Amino acid sequence: MKTRFNWIFYRLSFLLGSVLLLTAGDVMAATDNSEQASLAKGSELFQTKCSVCHGSEGSGGVGMPLNLDDFLKTTSDKYLQQTIRLGRPGRVMPSFSELSDVQVQSLIKYIRSWKPEIKPPVYDQTHIAGDKEQGKQIFNAICINCHREEGIGGKGTGVTFSRPRDAEIIAPAIGNPAFLASASDQMIKKIIMTGRESTPMMAATSMGLTEKDVDNVVTYLRSLSKELPEHGHEHKPDAAVLTYESSYSLEETIDNIKAAAIGYNFRYIREQTLNRGFVEKDQENKNQYLVYFCNFNFLNQALSVDPRIGMFLPFRATIMKKGDTVMVMTVNPNYLCSLFNNAELREGCEFMSEKYEAMLEESTL
Ligand code: HEC
Numbered sequence: 601m602k603t604r605f606n607w608i609f610y611r612l613s614f615l616l617g618s619v620l621l622l623t624a625g626d627v628m629a630a631t632d633n634s635e636q637a638s639l640a641k642g643s644e645l646f647q648t649k650c651s652v653c654h655g656s657e658g659s660g661g662v663g664m665p666l667n668l669d670d671f672l673k674t675t676s677d678k679y680l681q682q683t684i685r686l687g688r689p690g691r692v693m694p695s696f697s698e699l700s701d702v703q704v705q706s707l708i709k710y711i712r713s714w715k716p717e718i719k720p721p722v723y724d725q726t727h728i729a730g731d732k733e734q735g736k737q738i739f740n741a742i743c744i745n746c747h748r749e750e751g752i753g754g755k756g757t758g759v760t761f762s763r764p765r766d767a768e769i770i771a772p773a774i775g776n777p778a779f780l781a782s783a784s785d786q787m788i789k790k791i792i793m794t795g796r797e798s799t800p801m802m803a804a805t806s807m808g809l810t811e812k813d814v815d816n817v818v819t820y821l822r823s824l825s826k827e828l829p830e831h832g833h834e835h836k837p838d839a840a841v842l843t844y845e846s847s848y849s850l851e852e853t854i855d856n857i858k859a860a861a862i863g864y865n866f867r868y869i870r871e872q873t874l875n876r877g878f879v880e881k882d883q884e885n886k887n888q889y890l891v892y893f894c895n896f897n898f899l900n901q902a903l904s905v906d907p908r909i910g911m912f913l914p915f916r917a918t919i920m921k922k923g924d925t926v927m928v929m930t931v932n933p934n935y936l937c938s939l940f941n942n943a944e945l946r947e948g949c950e951f952m953s954e955k956y957e958a959m960l961e962e963s964t965l
Pocket residue numbers: 646649650651652653654662663664666671680683684688691692693694696707753757758771772773774776
């Protein structure tokens with residue numbers, strides 16, 4: 601009886617044990633799976649939302665490199681999270697306020713997976729109270745050469761595009777309210793002390809700076825802190841397309857546009873029917889024309905700020921006749937620029953939009 605009981609007990613505990621083991625295994629496999637799933641999600645998000653600018657492996661493009669050792673060693677997960685959320689208002693880096701917390705975390709997990717041996721640092725929030733005036737002097741003697749006045753950031757974008765040939769990577773906007781809101785004093789200090797190998801950003805000692813100097817610069821940078829613009833209320837959305845009804849015939853309207861273009865410092869490039877190239881020549885629709893015109897100064901300036909604008913330039917107007925009505929339609933430059941998060945470009949576009957509207961009004965009224 602006793603042995604039998606023992607035997608049953610033995611079987612039972614074995615069974616229980618295996619059940620427990622099995623469950624533990626399942627739980628571990630499930631955690632593993634959800635880690636994998638989160639990483640896969642992060643990779644997918646990165647490819648769709650970030651890789652156009654930062655490169656598919658984070659080596660940089662229009663955006664900065666994100667896979668450098670010194671970058672991953674000095675930036676905290678909190679900084680990454682905030683930077684993704686806030687972007688850099690007025691710079692090319694957009695804000696991704698629409699992503700869920702889980703999505704942002706999976707993006708960070710993916711970025712960290714490039715160099716799993718590097719542990720993300722965690723900074724204490726101790727405030728650095730140095731000498732702001734001393735810091736300003738150092739900034740204006742050294743940092744300003746790349747980060748520009750008050751740290752508004754270098755002209756142009758990223759690594760490979762519209763940069764001056766002597767600078768490998770455009771200096772980021774370290775006086776930007778979103779950078780200052782994302783980075784702690786201790787993190788900024790650590791970045792300056794470390795520098796970023798294989799970029800123009802040198803370590804403090806190589807710039808001849810002591811730790812005290814760095815404290816002073818951090819204090820100066822912190823003093824630049826401005827309020828963050830509220831999301832979505834920065835600009836009223838502009839209409840995507842400007843539409844004018846012409847009081848002239850189709851031919852007259854085209855001639856007017858050509859004449860006005862010259863008056864407004866645009867160069868007339870060419871005109872063609874809208875469907876040229878898509879149909880036989882005798883089937884082209886003579887009631888729908890495209891007129892191309894361009895301002896090369898603006899084109900060059902805009903391209904040096906952000907090369908992607910090239911996809912939309914030169915400007916073209918569509919002129920079409922429907923019944924007795926002649927309509928002129930163009931993409932609104934202001935709308936185009938609102939797609940690019942770039943204050944410099946926006947200024948140029950506002951200027952162009954004004955000229956553009958005046959020119960088309962004059963051709964149609
Ligand atoms: C339209 C181009 C563009 C896209 C899209 C973009 N970025 Fe950026 N990103 C930039 C630029 C340019 C900068 C440098 C900002 C500056 O000049 O201050 C930047 C900066 C950053 C920084 C700060 C880097 C540093 O050294 O501190 C991080 C982090 C970052 N981006 C992550 C992302 C992630 C993650 C995504 C996708 C969710 C993304 N970016 C999408 C252009 C872009």
